[in-house]
Amino acid sequence: MKKIKAALLSYGMSGKVFQAPFLELHPGFELLGSWERSKKLIQADYPHLKSYESIDEILANDEIDLVVVNTPIDTHFEYAKRVLEAGKHAIVEKAFTTTVVEAQELAALAKAKGLKLAVFQNRRWDSDLKTVRQVLSEGTLGEIVEAEFHFDRYNPLLSEKQHKETVNSGSGILKDLGPHLIDQALYLFGFPKSVFADIRTTRNNSLVDDWVDILLFYPDFRVRLKASFFVREPNPAYVIHGKKGSFLKPRGDVQEDDLKLMKKPNLESWGTESLEKQGFLHTESDGKITNGKIPTLQGNYYDFFDGVYNSIINNSLEPVTADDGARVMQIIEAAIESNKEKRVVDL
Template sequence: MQKIATALLSYGMSGKVFHAPFLELHPGFELIGAWERSKKKIHEDYPLVKSYGTLDEVLADPEVELIIVNTPTETHFDYAKQALLAGKNVLVEKAFTTTAAEAEELRDLAIESKRKLTVFQNRRWDSDFKTVKDIFDKQILGSIVEAEIHFDRFNPNLSAKPHKEVKSPGSGVLKDLGPHIIDQALVLFGFPDSLFADVRSTRQNSVVDDWFDITLFYDTFRVRVKSSYFVREPLPSYILHGKKGSFLKSRGDVQEDDLKAGKKPMVTDWGKEPEFRSGVLHTEIEGLEVREHVPTLQGNYYHFFEELFQYVKKSGKNPVPADDAVKTMKIIEAAIESSETKTHITF
């Protein structure tokens, strides 16, 4: 199997937790190295790979076929653009860019340069979302009337990572957790007709947004996406109400916690939620009222990397096309405008 030689643009949490373990696991990838500015840590885990001192070194390396842009959001556009112009295929972390215009430029540049470009919306491969999508796709709730997707936490303290708490085009929860649940809403329901949003700061001394509530308006139903750092007792993270019934599901995917704990991912036995986190389905099936717990489907980010391999090497489908990320950025921009002007935004 011809491997995809891959370089990371940082080896912090995302590189160590979300990318390197799956690049090591998948037989179609080879981790070549990482750009490390000050702390040289990749050799602690992968002693045989390269530690690049500059971005130019990564771009000039003829071995490198794929570059993963996993740096702070405000750098994504510049680094991804340089990588595409250098003839590399590119995987960009969320948020894809800081503006919709930047997202469109990267999308168009990838097409012009005949390079492969995708976005790491890994939460599509979470166990909880896969289960919600399965219930939705089976249409056993009837026509959807309303839905909610939450990504809530209880964390009143400011982050120890300076770039997360300094006001910049890429900071704030709307561009951190927002892309996850906005993308999930778009996967399920498509692009809305309009939206209304409230975006604000709630933590003491915070200068970035850490709370948002966005209502997406569709012709016959509404979808709410929401995030807060002051939710000690959370609601279900997924709430779907249809004309036949409802489905409620907690955010229960275990992959991030397991990866942070140092567990190595596997192709098969990985990403299984505990049974007590199963969702509740209350609906009508063939004229009978049914209320039951639904076993959670298995999540696995490995499948993203398998689709990425097929996309780059076998002309398979793009796991997350750049155009999907353009739509997410349009929602984020409209949400900011709606909150600032206190108006309803129509697309």
């Protein structure tokens, strides 16, 4: 198997938890190291890897084929552009960029240079969403009437990460948790006709938005997306109502928690959530009522990296494309405009 040699632009939570373990697991990648500005931590976990002193050192290294841009959101455009201009493939963390224009420029640059550019929307490979997608694909709910997705937490304290709490073009819950919810909605239902959004600041001393409610208008149904830091008793993460029935699914994917505990991913049992987190399906087909729990599919972020590998080696489509990232940014910009003008914004 041909090896794709990769480097990270940061070894914070994203690099340590979500990126390095899967690049190390996949036989088609060879992770060479990470740019580390102050704390030199990567060799404590991977003694054979290198801590690079600068992005220039990475870009000048002809060995490196792929660079993961997992720095703060407001740096994504600058760094991803430099990576592509250096002739290297890129994975860019969410939110892809801070504006639609930036996203479109990166997509055009990658296409012009014949490079692969993928957006790290790992939540498509959560056990939760995979199960929701299967239920929708089976058509057991009938014609969809409404759906509501939540990404809620109870965390009234401000983050220790300053870039998340200072006012900049990439801060706030809309560009932190919002891209997960928006990407999942577009992945399942396609692009909506219009958007209405309510964006608030609820934590004491917060300078950035930390509560969001987005309503996506489709021709025959509506999708509501909500995120908050003041949900002590969680709502179901996914609520979908159709003309034949309903499906409710709590957030149950175990991958992030396991990765934070430094558990190593695998290809067998990884991403298997507990039985009590199963979704509840209540529907009717041919006069037969289904009313109970249904098994949850196994999640695995490995599949994202496998998709990136195949896109580079076999010139297939990236698992999450730059155009996908640009569409998410269109919803975010429409949400900001809607909140500011208190109106529905057509897309």
